[in-house]
Amino acid sequence: MKTSELYTSAPVRSALGRTLRPGGLALTRRLLQLAPPAPGSRVLDAGCGRGETLGLLLESGARALGLDLHAGFLREACQDGRAVARADLKRLPVADKSLDLIVCECTWNLTDKEGVLAEFFRTLRSGGTLALADIYTRGYRSGEWPLRCCFEQATDLQTVLEQVACAGFEIDVVEDHTAMLKKTAADFVFRHGSLFGFWQAVTGDPGLAEMACAASRESKPGLFLLTAHVPWGE
Numbered sequence: 001m002k003t004s005e006l007y008t009s010a011p012v013r014s015a016l017g018r019t020l021r022p023g024g025l026a027l028t029r030r031l032l033q034l035a036p037p038a039p040g041s042r043v044l045d046a047g048c049g050r051g052e053t054l055g056l057l058l059e060s061g062a063r064a065l066g067l068d069l070h071a072g073f074l075r076e077a078c079q080d081g082r083a084v085a086r087a088d089l090k091r092l093p094v095a096d097k098s099l100d101l102i103v104c105e106c107t108w109n110l111t112d113k114e115g116v117l118a119e120f121f122r123t124l125r126s127g128g129t130l131a132l133a134d135i136y137t138r139g140y141r142s143g144e145w146p147l148r149c150c151f152e153q154a155t156d157l158q159t160v161l162e163q164v165a166c167a168g169f170e171i172d173v174v175e176d177h178t179a180m181l182k183k184t185a186a187d188f189v190f191r192h193g194s195l196f197g198f199w200q201a202v203t204g205d206p207g208l209a210e211m212a213c214a215a216s217r218e219s220k221p222g223l224f225l226l227t228a229h230v231p232w233g234e
């Protein structure tokens with residue numbers, strides 16, 4: 001069982017700032033452009049991390065709740081009166097059909113993916129929207145990663161779309177934002193001299209760093225964004 005997570009490591013946190021994933025708030029703004037929260041609407045940020053997306057949701061006038069497992073992130077996220085709670089996404093503490101929008105950014109791949117999609121479907125109202133962004137693979141396998149990260153359970157995009165459709169959703173928009181992931185990788189290279197240098201700073205071990213580089217080469221990770229809705233009448 002892997003005990004450390006990529007997104008809690010110092011090299012990642014110092015490079016990424018308050019969002020804990022590639023794309024930052026630019027990716028979130030694009031998601032919210034495609035799935036704009038109405039004032040007063042009930043929105044869940046599933047895996048809210050340090051609460052940056054919650055801030056944007058509140059600016060839009062939505063009633064936003066953030067859920068996450070990480071107590072330290074939640075302490076940061078609850079600043080400025082943001083509503084957060086500790087919960088595993090595979091058991092959402094939310095009533096059936098009670099949400100208008102769920103935003104889930106670079107968290108789904110870390111979870112029991114099918115179980116979490118079922119929970120998203122259960123808690124969204126008829127016509128409610130899922131806005132999902134995460135890593136996908138363009139290579140032949142997801143590779144062996146030395147620590148918990150969004151790359152580990154990533155699959156190709158076709159599998160993502162099939163899983164979302166299988167959970168009952170109708171897919172509206174799919175976009176490729178791999179350029180944002182490449183920008184993040186380039187930032188890591190500038191800071192650490194190479195991707196190997198970055199992974200060595202993260203893991204503290206040249207063997208594990210080589211393992212991560214090989215996994216990256218083989219799986220060719222990309223970044224997707226999609227919006228999907230619960231069919232009307234469901």
Ligand SMILES: C[S@@+](CC[C@H](N)C(=O)[O-])C[C@H]1O[C@@H](n2cnc3c(N)ncnc32)[C@H](O)[C@@H]1O
Pocket residue numbers: 007018019020021046047048049050051052053067068069070073087088089090104105106107110111112150
């Ligand atoms: C890569 S970070 C992304 C955080 C945030 N969405 C952001 O964009 O900054 C992944 C987040 O998912 C949370 N997480 C991982 N597994 C989870 C689970 N099963 N239930 C709830 N949160 C989970 C982690 O604690 C972490 O905050």
